[in-house]
Amino acid sequence: MxxxxxxxxxxxxxxxxxxxxxxxxxxxxxxxxxxxxxxxxxxxxxxxxxxxxxxxxxxxxxxxxxxxxxxxxxxxxxxxxxxxxxxxxxxxxxxxxxxxxxxxxxxxxxxxxxxxxxxxxxxxxxxxxxxxxxxxxxxxxxxxxxxxxxxxxxxxxxxxxxxxxxxxxxxxxxxxxxxxxxxxxxxxxxxxxxTRTNAEMIKYASNAFLATRISFMNELARLCHTLGADIEVVAEGMGLDSRIGPEFLGAGVGYGGSCFPKDTEALIQLARRHQSSLSLLETVRDVNRSQVDWFVERMVETIQGVRQKRIALLGLSFKPETDDIREAPSLTLIERLQKEGAILTAFDPIASLHVKQLYPNLSYVSSPYDALKNADAAILVTEWKECVQLDWQRVKQQMAQPVLFDGRNAWPAGFLKENGFTYLGVGRHA
Ligand SMILES: NC(=O)c1ccc[n+]([C@@H]2O[C@H](COP(=O)([O-])OP(=O)(O)OC[C@H]3O[C@@H](n4cnc5c(N)ncnc54)[C@H](O)[C@@H]3O)[C@@H](O)[C@H]2O)c1
Missing domain, CATH: 3.40.50.720 (NAD(P)-binding Rossmann-like Domain)
Known part of the structure; x- marks a missing residue:
């Protein structure tokens, strides 16, 4: 055809x-x-x-x-x-x-x-x-x-x-x-x-539901952090229930990308235009918007402030294997950390050029180890394999302080703690 x-x-x-x-x-x-x-x-x-x-x-x-x-x-x-x-x-x-x-x-x-x-x-x-x-x-x-x-x-x-x-x-x-x-x-x-109407609704409902799962896990992760529970183990235990399933139960610094934020918002606004409300989805959006703030607050607590601290950002795209930075949590993190006075060095295998156009005043490097050199802390923002599978001995040698903030719960928490790193994930107590 x-x-x-x-x-x-x-x-x-x-x-x-x-x-x-x-x-x-x-x-x-x-x-x-x-x-x-x-x-x-x-x-x-x-x-x-x-x-x-x-x-x-x-x-x-x-x-x-x-x-x-x-x-x-x-x-x-x-x-x-x-x-x-x-x-x-x-x-x-x-x-x-x-x-x-x-x-x-x-x-x-x-x-x-x-x-x-x-x-x-x-x-x-x-x-x-x-x-x-x-x-x-x-x-x-x-x-x-x-x-x-x-x-x-x-x-x-x-x-x-x-x-x-x-x-x-x-x-x-x-x-x-x-x-x-x-x-x-x-x-x-x-x-x-x-019908065309149902087809349109299926698309919005699917994205809204996936966003809901993420915000649910992120909010639960905050409680796990307070109570000393581990959200990763909780997710594993939940996901084995066939009515729940293991997908989209990962806690982290929140969802981004060109679809979830805009489509959930569009559905909320569509409901409003029709004098209806999607209060659950409004909360999903609000939890997501505040997730980076929550994480930065936990970081600040851990290292007593980030002012004048050298921080390595590992990963910038909204998820691995894409160069798309639309609504990426990395952008909110950059804004927030720059406001707090941190000195940022960023690495991403693909997306650095796009972010550089928006934030020309931070350093961009071409390897995770260059980002980690003399860093007082590192944040895993996007779980690219280049950012997850690291030579931890080399990481420790490179960093000024062995402090790791795992925004995707993708680093080996237990191993890192045993090997002298300060480790903070999202609701993890490994
Ligand atoms: N990106 C995703 O993962 C994804 C997934 C599912 C659905 N969608 C939806 O698909 C649609 C497209 O998303 P995208 O991410 O590909 O967008 P995009 O911004 O990457 O691409 C849109 C393209 O359309 C072109 N364009 C705009 N007006 C045009 C015109 N009059 N004639 C010809 N070209 C024109 C733009 O130049 C651009 O290249 C959106 O509605 C999005 O919500 C996106």
Whole structure:
């Protein structure tokens, strides 16, 4: 089939490459010329494991191309994916301006086309948005609007795209469902066929629920810290219950990224707009917002203040295996520690350049050991393997004081304490 993917960010680029790998002919469209030029040369503007080689392979096989011009490609597209960003607006509600602009431009071209098109909304949009878009195309009988939310995890985006946990198809016409089934013919995954409204809600509910698990564990970890219990053992014991399961029970410095903070906030605001409230989710958000503060307070207690102390930050991206720093806890930590007068040196395998643009006044180094040199304390912010699997003897030699703050509960707490380190995790008492 011929596909057009509008927006070539984390989701759009992955979608484009993954469908090209499945034998479809895909054109990725973006408004940013430099991005399109890079992509045409086979260079990925984002870091995602395995993405760049597959991008290059698909370009060579000519199953994938990139352009800035929607006009040239709409006419030949069976399926048109909308993957533009839907960031938080100033009121916390999803800012739909990119989507609305893309739909407006798209409409002029599909109106001029005689081909049957399925327009698929993959961007995460507030419940009701897809039906509004369907109404815009109501007179264009050859256009079907489908909601097909994305559940990929950054850091394993391509794998998730090829082996999704489920495919949710929100559609109201049989013809559209048949085309979507044909499109996904090579993917084995449970499918949910439903309304566009339900599909939109499934996406928000999934992210809100995962965020809830994290905040629940983080709040519990604070109590564990006070009571002398160990949240890691508690999580292990809880996760063995098949009704709970072991995933997303990790305590830490809080969730970040381009999805959980913005999508929970958008859902809270959506409820408010409809005179309803999601008080549980509001608390989830508030716990997350205060988690870094809680951790910094425990650090300050441990080393009697951070003023003029040299602190190594290990990891900056919001999670390992991505260069994405949107809403990363590292940014809040930097703000907070700089305000307290700490002297920061940061290491990240991939994301340093992005953070440097926001915070040019701290030192960025290219190895964890360089960050640890003469440090009075180190913080594990992102559990990259480069930051977790360290030569502890070397770490001890490098540091001025062997003080470790484990913001991801990923370092070997018991071993470190036995070997003369001062160790503080999030609710750990190993
Ligand atoms: N990143 C994730 O992990 C993830 C996961 C699931 C769902 N989502 C959702 O998918 C959507 C996209 O997220 P993302 O992280 O890929 O965003 P992104 O910011 O990385 O990419 C968006 C891209 O769209 C382009 N764009 C904007 N307007 C355009 C237009 N009119 N025409 C063509 N291109 C245009 C931008 O230039 C950018 O390259 C969002 O709604 C997000 O919530 C993201």
């Amino acid at each position: 011929n596909l057009l993917v509008i927006g070539t960010g984390y989701v759009g680029l992955t979608t484009a490459v993954s469908f090209a790998m499945q034998g479809h002919h895909v054109t990725g469209i973006d408004v940013i010329e430099e991005k399109v030029k890079l992509l045409q040369q086979g260079k990925s503007p984002i870091y995602e494991p395995g993405l760049e080689p597959e991008l290059q392979r698909a370009l060579t096989k000519e199953t994938l191309a990139f352009s800035t011009s929607m006009a040239e490609h709409v006419g030949e597209a069976d399926v048109i994916y909308l993957c533009v960003g839907t960031p938080s607006g100033s009121d916390g509600f999803a800012d739909l301006r990119y989507l609305e602009q893309a739909v407006e431009t798209l409409r002029t071209f599909v109106q001029a086309s005689e081909r049957e098109h399925v327009v698929v909304i993959k961007s995460t949009v507030p419940v009701g948005t897809s039906d509004r878009i369907a109404a815009i195309f109501a007179e264009d009988k050859h256009v079907h609007v489908v909601t097909n939310p994305e559940f990929l995890r950054e850091g394993r985006a391509l794998q998730d795209s090829l082996e999704p946990s489920r495919i949710v198809i929100g559609a109201d016409r049989k013809e559209a469902i048949a085309i979507m089934d044909q499109l996904y013919a090579k993917i084995t995954a449970p499918r949910v066929y439903t």
